[in-house]
Structure formats: C-alpha cells, structure tokens
Amino acid sequence: MASAPSKLYSDDVSLVVVLLDTNPFFWSSSSLSFSQFLTHVLAFLNAILTLNQLNQVVVIATGYNSCDYVYDSSSTGNQSVGNGRMPSLCATLLQNLEEFMNKDEQLGKQEPEGRIACSLLSGSLSMALCYIQRVFRSGLLHPQPRILCLQGSPDGPEQYVAIMNAIFSAQRSMVPIDSCYLGAQNSAFLQQASYITGGVHHKPQQLDGLFQYLLTIFGTDLHSRNFLQLPKPVGVDFRASCFCHKNTIDMGYICSVCLSIYCKHLKKCSTCGSVFGQAQTQSDEPSATNRKRKTTDA
Amino acid sequence: MPDNRNSGAKLVVEFKSIQGHKYTKEGSNKPPLINLANAQGGSYIFEFDSYSDLHVCRDFVSKVLEKSKETPNAALEKSAVKLPDEQLSEEEMQLRIKLLQENSELQKLHRQFVGGNILTEAEFWAARKKLLDRDPSKKSKQRVGFKSAMISDIRPATDGRIFAEKPAVHRAFLNFVPNKMTEMEFWTKYCRAEYLSRTKNYHAVVAEAAEDEELAVFLKEDDILANEVRKKIRRVDPTLDMEADEGDDYTHLPDHGIFRDGTKESNELQSEHYRRTLLQDLNRHAAVVLEGRTIDVEREDSTRALAEALARSKRGNEGADNNANEERLDRTPRVAEIEDLQAPHCLPLAPLSIKDAREYFDSQQANTLKASRDSQASMKCSLSRQEAYGSVRDAISEIKDMGLSDPIVNPEVALKVYSGLTHNISSIKYHLGKNPRETVLDRLPSATKEKLLYHWMSIQELLKHFWSSYPITTPYLYSKVNRLKDALSNIYPQLEEMKESLPADLRHQVSLLVRPMQQALDAAIQHYDADLQKRSAKSGEKPNGYV
Numbered sequence: 023m024a025s026a027p028s029k030l031y032s033d034d035v036s037l038v039v040v041l042l043d044t045n046p047f048f049w050s051s052s053s054l055s056f057s058q059f060l061t062h063v064l065a066f067l068n069a070i071l072t073l074n075q076l077n078q079v080v081v082i083a084t085g086y087n088s089c090d091y092v093y094d095s096s097s098t099g100n101q102s103v104g105n106g107r108m109p110s111l112c113a114t115l116l117q118n119l120e121e122f123m124n125k126d127e128q129l130g131k132q133e134p135e136g137r138i139a140c141s142l143l144s145g146s147l148s149m150a151l152c153y154i155q156r157v158f159r160s161g162l163l164h165p166q167p168r169i170l171c172l173q174g175s176p177d178g179p180e181q182y183v184a185i186m187n188a189i190f191s192a193q194r195s196m197v198p199i200d201s202c203y204l205g206a207q208n209s210a211f212l213q214q215a216s217y218i219t220g221g222v223h224h225k226p227q228q229l230d231g232l233f234q235y236l237l238t239i240f241g242t243d244l245h246s247r248n249f250l251q252l253p254k255p256v257g258v259d260f261r262a263s264c265f266c267h268k269n270t271i272d273m274g275y276i277c278s279v280c281l282s283i284y285c286k287h288l289k290k291c292s293t294c295g296s297v298f299g300q301a302q303t304q305s306d307e308p309s310a311t312n313r314k315r316k317t318t319d320a
Numbered sequence: 321m322p323d324n325r326n327s328g329a330k331l332v333v334e335f336k337s338i339q340g341h342k343y344t345k346e347g348s349n350k351p352p353l354i355n356l357a358n359a360q361g362g363s364y365i366f367e368f369d370s371y372s373d374l375h376v377c378r379d380f381v382s383k384v385l386e387k388s389k390e391t392p393n394a395a396l397e398k399s400a401v402k403l404p405d406e407q408l409s410e411e412e413m414q415l416r417i418k419l420l421q422e423n424s425e426l427q428k429l430h431r432q433f434v435g436g437n438i439l440t441e442a443e444f445w446a447a448r449k450k451l452l453d454r455d456p457s458k459k460s461k462q463r464v465g466f467k468s469a470m471i472s473d474i475r476p477a478t479d480g481r482i483f484a485e486k487p488a489v490h491r492a493f494l495n496f497v498p499n500k501m502t503e504m505e506f507w508t509k510y511c512r513a514e515y516l517s518r519t520k521n522y523h524a525v526v527a528e529a530a531e532d533e534e535l536a537v538f539l540k541e542d543d544i545l546a547n548e549v550r551k552k553i554r555r556v557d558p559t560l561d562m563e564a565d566e567g568d569d570y571t572h573l574p575d576h577g578i579f580r581d582g583t584k585e586s587n588e589l590q591s592e593h594y595r596r597t598l599l600q601d602l603n604r605h606a607a608v609v610l611e612g613r614t615i616d617v618e619r620e621d622s623t624r625a626l627a628e629a630l631a632r633s634k635r636g637n638e639g640a641d642n643n644a645n646e647e648r649l650d651r652t653p654r655v656a657e658i659e660d661l662q663a664p665h666c667l668p669l670a671p672l673s674i675k676d677a678r679e680y681f682d683s684q685q686a687n688t689l690k691a692s693r694d695s696q697a698s699m700k701c702s703l704s705r706q707e708a709y710g711s712v713r714d715a716i717s718e719i720k721d722m723g724l725s726d727p728i729v730n731p732e733v734a735l736k737v738y739s740g741l742t743h744n745i746s747s748i749k750y751h752l753g754k755n756p757r758e759t760v761l762d763r764l765p766s767a768t769k770e771k772l773l774y775h776w777m778s779i780q781e782l783l784k785h786f787w788s789s790y791p792i793t794t795p796y797l798y799s800k801v802n803r804l805k806d807a808l809s810n811i812y813p814q815l816e817e818m819k820e821s822l823p824a825d826l827r828h829q830v831s832l833l834v835r836p837m838q839q840a841l842d843a844a845i846q847h848y849d850a851d852l853q854k855r856s857a858k859s860g861e862k863p864n865g866y867v
Contacts, residue, residue: 046708049715056715058725065728108723120716127709231737233729238741251745 033245035165037078037157038070039150042092043204044083044123045141045175052174054204054229062233063172064112069237071095071111078165080153081115083122084146084173086139087130091149092118140178143171143211147188147199154197166244167197168221174204177211179268189215198222200240204229210261210270222252265293343378354378416445428774429781438807443785443800482510483630484608487544492537493627500534513538545604555645558652764826771818772833775811779837782807786844790851805848808841 042063049056067079081093093115147169154167169192192199198221201212208225216223226235242250261270264285275284277291277298290297342355352374356364368374420427426448433439483490489510497506513535516525529536764772786804789797815834819827 044712046705046712050708050711056712057718060715060719061724061728064719064724112724113720116716116720120713123709123713123716127705130705226737227740228733228737231729231733234734234737235741238738253741253745254748 034243035074035076036070036243037080037154037165037167039080039082039153039167039169040067041143041146041150041169041171041173042081042083042119043141043143043173043175044119044126045086045139046123047086047139048141048175048205052204054232058230059204059232060116062236064115065233066236066241067093067115068109068111070241073241073243076165080150082146082149083119084141084143085122085126086141087126088122089142089146089149090122090125091153092122139175140181141173141175142181143173143175143178144181144184144188147171147185147192151188151191151195151197154195158195168244169197169199170240171199171201171212171215172204173201173209173212176205176207177209179263179270182211182263182268183265185211185215189218193219198244202226202232202235202240204232213255214260217255223255224253343374354381356381425777429778432778433781433807438782438803439785439800483627484611485604486542487548488540488542489538490627490630491544492534494631496534509534510538555648557648764830768818768822768826768830772830775815775818776837779808779811779840782811783840783844786848790847792851792855801848805845808844811841812838 040063049059067081070079071077077095079093079095080091083090083092093111095111150169154169157164157167189199192215197219199215199219200221201209201216201223203209203212203223203225213223215221222239224235224239226232239252242252261272262274262283263269264271264274265282266284266286266288269285271283271285275287276282277284277294277296279296280291280294282291282293284291288298343353352368352371354366354368354374354377356366366377368377420430430444434441434444483493493506497503501509509532512528516528516535517539525539529539782804786801786808789801789804792798792801815838819830819834822830
C-alpha cells in the first residue's frame with residue numbers, strides 16, 4: 023500500500039488542494055449565496071496559510087463544462103492585483119475564477135434540461151491527484167498533501183467509474199480526501215471517498231457558519247488528526263450505480279472478469295465482452311444423474 | 321521441620337503438590353540432600369547417608385514428577401479416545417491426543433460433545449480428516465556423530481574418524497594392512513608421523529620421509545582430499561547469482577586484518593608436500609564432523625572391516641554424484657538464458673477485448689439524461705444558462721468591490737456551530753467507539769465475547785453434523801439426528817440466559833448478533849419436524865421410525 027515516498031518534512035506542514043464547486047446552476051438555487059460562500063472559503067484559505075509558514079494551498083475550480091487550476095500559493099506569479107483592499111490571495115483567486123467562469127460558459131452550449139446539473143468532480147479529482155503526484159516526485163522534502171472537496175452539486179452517476187478510480191488511486195498514494203457537502207441530499211460518492219481514503223466527511227447543518235466548520239474540522243493537518251477527535255458519519259452509503267442505467271443499486275449482478283456491475287441479468291458483459299453462462303435453475307432433489315449432467319455442460 | 325528420629329508423627333505429602341526437586345552434587349563437599357519444593361512455596365529437605373542412596377531416591381522422584389505432570393490432561397484424553405468399536409492404531413491415538421492438547425478450542429468442543437455423549441468420537445474426527453491426514457512425524461533413528469574435539473592424544477580411536485578425515489591414510493591402510501604390515505605396526509608408523517609433524521622440525525621430517533616410504537605416505541599432502549576439493553569446485557552451479565555490493569567489501573575498512581607482506585614467504589617447491597598447517601587440519605576436521613557418520617559404528621568389529629565398509633560407501637556415493645553433475649549441466653543453459661537468442665514467446669492466450677471506454681461513456685450519456693430526469697429531487701434550476709452564469713459572475717465582482725465581509729461569521733452562529741459539533745463528536749464517540757473500523761464484538765466485555773464465540777462455534781459444529789445426516793437412510797443416522805436435535809434445543813435457553821445477564825445497553829447489540837444463530841437453529845429444528853411428519857405420514861404402521 024505504501025507507494026508514497028517517505029515524508030521527510032516537518033510533521034504538520036500540509037498541502038491542501040481545494041476543489042471548489044462552481045456549478046452556476048447549483049449556486050443560483052442554493053440557500054447560501056455564492057458570494058457568502060466565497061467569503062468563507064477565502065478566509066479559510068488564508069487561515070491555512072497562516073497556520074504554518076510552509077503550508078501550501080492549491081485551488082481547482084470544478085465547473086459545469088471544465089475544470090481548471092485557479093490558485094496556487096507556491097507559484098511566484100502572485101502579483102497584487104487591483105486595489106489594496108484585500109490580500110493578494112483573494113484578489114488573484116477571484117480574478118482567475120472570473121476568467122474561468124467566462125471560459126466555462128463559452129464551452130457549454132446546451133441547456134441543462136430542467137434538472138440540477140452535476141459538476142465535473144471526477145475531472146477535478148484527477149487534476150488534484152496529478153498535482154500531488156508531481157509534488158511527490160519533486161524530492162523528499164514536501165508537505166503532506168490532502169484534498170478538500172467543497173461540493174454542492176449532486177452526484178453524477180455517469181461519473182461513478184471515474185470517481186471510484188480516482189478514489190482508489192488516492193487511497194494507494196495515501197492522500198486523504200476530506201469532503202464538505204453543501205447540497206440538500208446526501209452524496210454517496212463523497213462519503214465513500216472520505217471513508218476509503220481515511221478523510222473526514224461532513225454535511226454542515228448551518229450553512230452560514232461554514233467558516234467555523236471549515237476551520238474546526240478541515241483545517242487540521244494530518245499529523246494532528248492522530249490525536250484529535252473529528253466527526254464521523256454514522257453510516258456510509260456504499261451503494262454503487264449500475265453500468266447499464268446508472269441507477270444506484272444495492273443488489274445486482276457482477277461480471278466475474280472485469281467486475282462491472284449490472285442491475286439485471288445480461289448474456290454478455292458490455293465492458294469486456296465475456297459471455298456469461300446459463301443460470302442454473304434450483305432443483306429440489308439433486309439426484310446423481312442430474313449432477314453428472316451439470317458437469318458435462320460446463 | 322528439624323530432624324527428630326524419635327517422633328512418631330509421619331509426614332504425608334502428596335506428590336501432586338510438589339513442583340520441583342533439587343539435590344546436592346556428588347563432588348561437592350556438602351552432605352547429600354534432596355530439596356522438594358512445594359506448590360505453596362515451602363520446601364522439604366531430606367538428608368541421606370550416602371550419595372548412592374541419593375541417586376536412587378532422585379531417579380524415583382523425577383520419574384514420579386514427570387508422570388504426575390501429564391496425568392491430568394492425558395488421562396482424560398486417553399479415556400475419551402479409547403473406543404470399543406473402532407480399531408485405532410496407537411499412532412493415531414497419539415496424534416489425536418496431541419491435536420487436542422495443542423488446540424484448546426478443539427479440546428473444548430471435544431469435551432463438550434463427545435464427553436456429553438452428543439457426538440461419538442468417530443463422528444467428531446470424521447469431520448476433521450484433514451487434520452488427521454498429516455503423517456505423524458517419523459522419528460528417524462539418529463546416529464551419534466563424531467565428537468567435535470580434535471584428537472589430542474596419540475591413541476587412534478576405533479571409530480573410523482581418522483579414516484574419514486584423512487582419506488590418504490584410509491587408502492594406505494587398505495593397501496598395507498595386512499599385506500605389508502600388521503595393524504599395530506601401521507598405527508605405530510602413523511603415530512610416529514604425527515609426532516614428527518607436530519615437532520615442526522622440518523628437516524627431520526624430510527629426512528625420515530626419505531628413509532621410510534610408508535612414513536612418507538603419512539607425511540605427504542593428502543592427494544585424495546585435493547582431488548575431492550577440485551571436484552567440488554567444478555560442481556559449483558555457474559548460474560548462482562552472487563552479487564557483491566559495497567557492504568561486502570570489508571577489506572578496505574580501516575583496522576581490518578593484518579597486512580600481509582608476501583616477501584617473507586620462502587618458496588621451496590619440493591617441500592610443499594610435507595607441510596601441513598593447523599588450519600587445514602581444523603577445516604578438514606570440522607567438515608568431517610558436520611558430515612556425520614555414513615556407516616553404523618556398532619556393527620563393525622575390527623578396524624579393517626570398518627575401513628572396507630567406508631570404502632564401499634564412498635564408491636556408492638560417486639555414482640550419485642555423477643548423476644547430479646549431469647543434471648546440473650542440463651539445467652545451466654535453461655536457467656541462464658541468453659535473451660537475444662531466444663525464440664519469441666507465443667503463449668496460447670485468448671485475446672483480451674476491452675472496448676474503448678469513451679464509446680461506452682458516450683452511449684451512456686443519453687441513458688443518463690433520460691433516467692435522471694425523473695429521479696432527481698426537489699430543487700430544480702429555474703434559471704436559464706445565461707442567467708445562472710451571470711449571477712455567479714455578479715457574485716464574484718461583488719466580492720471584488722466590497723472585500724470580504726466583516727465579520728466573516730456571526731459570533732453567535734459560530735458558537736452554535738462549535739457547540740453543535742462538540743456535542744455531535746462526543747455522542748458519536750459514546751455510541752460508536754473511537755475507531756470507525758472497530759467491530760461490535762470488541763466493545764462487549766470479554767467474558768460475553770468469549771461466550772458468544774463459543775456458542776457460535778458449538779452451533780456450527782452441531783449444525784454441520786445435523787445437516788450432513790440428512791436424508792436419513794439408516795437407524796444410526798436417525799438416532800444421531802435425535803441426539804443433535806436435543807442438543808440444539810438446549811442452546812436456546814443458554815442464549816437467553818446470556819442475554820439476561822448483560823446490562824441493558826449492550827442487550828440490544830447482543831440480541832442483534834444472536835439473531836442469526838437463532839435463525840439457523842430454527843431452520844434446523846423446522847426441518848427436523850417437517851421430516852418427522854413426512855416420515856410418520858409415510859410409514860404409519862412402523863411407529864418406531866425405522867425406514
């Protein structure tokens with residue numbers, strides 16, 4: 023399991039990669055306004071940077087049509103932009119975010135068809151993991167990375183496979199994925215992500231105190247988590263979505279070759295093409311002759 | 321208690337309570353005493369008149385103590401294992417006893433079921449054939465090897481050690497005795513040779529060797545040995561990969577070894593034959609001791625016969641060596657493959673056809689849109705695309721103009737959040753325990769956990785035998801099933817009792833754990849009743865249930 027190189031840095035230096043959900047369709051119908059949300063998040067990012075001089079923060083925006091890096095605290099091109107009313111962190115981030123939103127709007131041309139669209143969580147997770155891998159390979163001295171997912175949009179079942187792949191690779195590199203879900207329902211993907219990788223998942227009850235939640239729960243570095251008590255979910259929703267209809271199912275059929283999940287019995291697996299055998303019907307009195315017939319068939 | 325020979329009181333001590341015994345050694349100046357240590361920490365000291373009495377008493381005590389240590393377990397097992405109707409060999413019984421002693425879980429089950437006459441011995445072990453299949457360790461008769469002390473006195477031992485160490489002497493013995501000289505003379509000459517080489521008077525050695533041919537044989541370098549060593553070197557596997565790395569190079573470390581100055585060595589070619597170093601002797605001796613004896617010493621009476629037997633065994637080994645050599649030569653090209661010269665590996669495999677993932681995801685997109693339209697929850701986006709993006713952009717510019725709000729969080733709200741979190745964390749910790757992966761079993765008191773596991777094990781065992789006896793075809797199976805059913809029904813009250821004894825907060829969790837056990841028992845008993853009904857309906861005239 024330990025594929026990450028030895029972490030020979032000070033114990034509590036952290037690299038936090040924040041995945042910011044910027045799905046406009048969600049934010050326009052959420053009780054927490056986007057500007058309030060941004061305020062909380064910006065203050066939180068500042069706080070992380072003040073916790074330790076060597077802490078790093080990277081922000082990736084999860085859009086509706088695309089994802090992109092919006093802020094990197096370790097890059098040297100952070101000139102102070104605009105008026106001096108706010109720290110350069112905020113100014114740079116907001117500037118980049120605006121540009122990102124413009125680009126994102128240009129990319130998508132179709133209407134969301136009356137449902138809440140999902141943001142591209144799998145894309146931003148992958149980008150975060152790539153960045154972290156680069157940090158790992160930069161040498162022995164690096165901060166301890168973790169991913170913080172601030173998500174409000176619902177789960178997109180068509181992203182199930184990609185998200186699970188990202189989660190497993192995070193688990194293998196020992197990168198915890200913390201998640202804070204701001205939407206109405208529960209997010210099964212985020213719960214699973216935090217459970218599998220050893221991160222913290224929380225759904226805040228009071229959205230206007232978001233900053234307090236972020237600082238109390240998600241501000242702690244990995245070393246301190248060994249002796250701090252953080253909230254645990256009572257149960258984890260482990261349901262998968264089937265590969266044929268993308269419904270969330272709890273019982274289904276699984277291909278024994280590639281482990282794809284289906285909600286009904288199929289003759290052939292659509293992912294790897296292996297042909298399934300006939301299901302044996304249960305017989306009440308398995309006599310010896312019946313048994314012999316079965317073995318010659320198979 | 322002091323020694324009072326005149327007292328009439330007798331002291332009776334059970335041997336069971338005696339833990340150990342100590343005694344004084346014969347050579348020391350102390351009087352002969354035996355000290356028997358009591359279980360409670362006291363000790364009894366007995367004084368003897370002479371050491372021979374002490375030895376007798378000591379042997380007796382040690383025998384009794386050994387026996388008394390093993391009786392509690394062994395007796396029980398022996399009585400349980402003996403069966404009138406089964407022909408068990410002594411070996412098998414020993415194996416069963418050993419298995420029971422090693423595995424305490426098995427022992428508990430055995431005691432409960434076989435001791436309680438629910439299962440017979442045969443049935444119990446029939447389910448565990450795998451354990452019994454193991455061959456009891458065959459004790460091979462061990463031959464006593466050579467003593468590791470090098471021969472220091474001149475007298476040659478008759479155990480053939482000299483022949484094993486010095487094959488040239490062995491050959492000389494076979495050739496000279498009894499043709500050229502008697503055994504006595506042979507050994508005299510050998511001892512003379514040993515003496516000479518020990519004096520390190522090199523010139524005397526050369527002189528005497530020149531005079532006496534047979535003596536020279538003893539003083540020369542052992543050529544048979546040299547041949548053997550050469551053969552061994554040739555036998556080394558060339559495919560053995562011994563990689564040396566920096567850690568192996570100790571010669572260049574400071575303070576290692578003695579610097580060897582080769583200038584002082586004199587080269588006298590002719591005399592090389594007569595030099596034999598202590599190091600060579602030591603190495604040869606060590607090799608022979610480790611090899612052990614190849615023949616049985618007790619059988620050979622005379623040295624001559626011993627020598628011959630040794631020669632025979634050596635010849636036998638040569639044949640095996642040749643075969644091993646051939647094998648090695650065959651294996652070498654196989655192992656050390658030269659990659660460029662190999663043919664391409666074409667293993668018969670079914671080609672793996674995994675479809676292009678993109679194709680899969682794209683085709684599913686249409687499905688998703690169709691499906692999730694009905695399954696989404698309350699909140700729907702009422703704004704159009706432009707409006708949505710516009711509102712987000714407005715929010716961003718608002719912050720840019722206004723700066724971050726002050727305070728970022730309302731203090732009351734923050735306090736509420738904080739106390740809510742604390743409360744949440746402490747209550748979860750109370751209910752679920754600190755470790756999210758902790759199981760329910762770990763949180764129960766250990767006695768309850770033990771009982772639960774024990775019940776589970778016994779239920780599994782009983783159910784295994786129960787279900788394997790269906791369908792009932794012989795009266796034996798019928799009686800067995802009856803026995804098992806009684807045992808199964810007895811478990812219900814035991815489970816209830818265990819649940820009653822727990823404090824109220826654990827009771828719920830334990831009853832959740834116990835439910836599958838009860839369900840399994842219910843299923844078994846239901847099946848029994850149904851089968852009984854069927855049987856009695858079928859054979860109305862035979863009320864005693866015989867098929």
